[in-house]
Amino acid sequence: MPDLLAIFECNARDAAASVSIIDDTPSAIRSAVQQLTEGAKSIVLGLGEFTSRETVGELRQMPNVIAEPTDEQLSVASVGVSDAFAGVASSGSVCIAMGPPLAAAASLLMPLHIVILAADRIVERPRDLFDPACLGGEGRCRNLVFITGPSATADMGPLVRGVHGPHHLQILVLRNGHGQ
Numbered sequence: 001m002p003d004l005l006a007i008f009e010c011n012a013r014d015a016a017a018s019v020s021i022i023d024d025t026p027s028a029i030r031s032a033v034q035q036l037t038e039g040a041k042s043i044v045l046g047l048g049e050f051t052s053r054e055t056v057g058e059l060r061q062m063p064n065v066i067a068e069p070t071d072e073q074l075s076v077a078s079v080g081v082s083d084a085f086a087g088v089a090s091s092g093s094v095c096i097a098m099g100p101p102l103a104a105a106a107s108l109l110m111p112l113h114i115v116i117l118a119a120d121r122i123v124e125r126p127r128d129l130f131d132p133a134c135l136g137g138e139g140r141c142r143n144l145v146f147i148t149g150p151s152a153t154a155d156m157g158p159l160v161r162g163v164h165g166p167h168h169l170q171i172l173v174l175r176n177g178h179g180q
Contacts, residue, residue: 004089004122005173011092015149017169021119024174029116030058032172033081036114042066042077046106048097050083051116069102080106080166084117085144086135087173090125093148094171095139107147113166115147118174 009019022028029051037043043065047056059065059081066073085097094115096107107113123129126146129139150169 002089002124004124005119007089007124008087008092008122009173011089012087012094012149012171013092015092017092017149017171019171019173021173021175024118024176026052026055026058029055029172029174030062033059033114034062036112036170037062037064037079040064040078040112042069042073043079043081044069044074044077044102044106044110046080046082046100046102046104047116048083048100048103050085050097050118050121055116069105074105074109077105077110079112079114080108080110081114081116082107084115084121084171085142086129086139087117087122087171088124088126088129088146089122091146091148093126093146094169095129096145096147098143098145104145107145108166111167112170113147113150113168114170114172116172116174119176122173 012019022032045059082096082103084094086095094117098104128134150166
């Protein structure tokens with residue numbers, strides 16, 4: 001069995017994402033997010049079922065978190081925090097489930113996107129997510145978005161990052177599973 005975490009980490013970094021491997025405790029997650037968001041004027045949480053209630057509670061207590069952002073606040077927020085349905089080792093991609101409130105906005109609009117990913121939800125290839133035996137078959141009935149590195153385009157010549165979405169992608173991989 002390949003070391004999926006090591007492969008994921010290498011490929012995510014190759015795709016210009018930053019990866020930190022941290023303990024799966026509410027305090028460790030909050031500490032990591034606070035460090036990454038130091039100086040941020042506004043933080044939007046688009047967390048769903050893959051982050052524990054305790055962790056969500058810890059993150060909601062951070063300064064500058066907007067509990068229920070207006071459209072105007074969403075348009076100028078500097079950080080979005082979401083949790084990942086899964087990670088894909090072969091590409092270094094995170095897979096975000098679009099069902100939870102604010103998941104799309106937090107993962108696609110803000111200049112900094114922080115993703116919380118449980119290490120035990122990293123699969124080898126994208127197609128594994130649609131195998132009924134993988135992650136309880138959940139991938140077959142989800143609206144999923146694959147994100148590989150920060151937003152980038154080469155439409156008009158050289159590669160430019162952050163044009164259509166996040167300028168930076170920071171992935172926090174949790175060592176011991178879900179956080180639930």
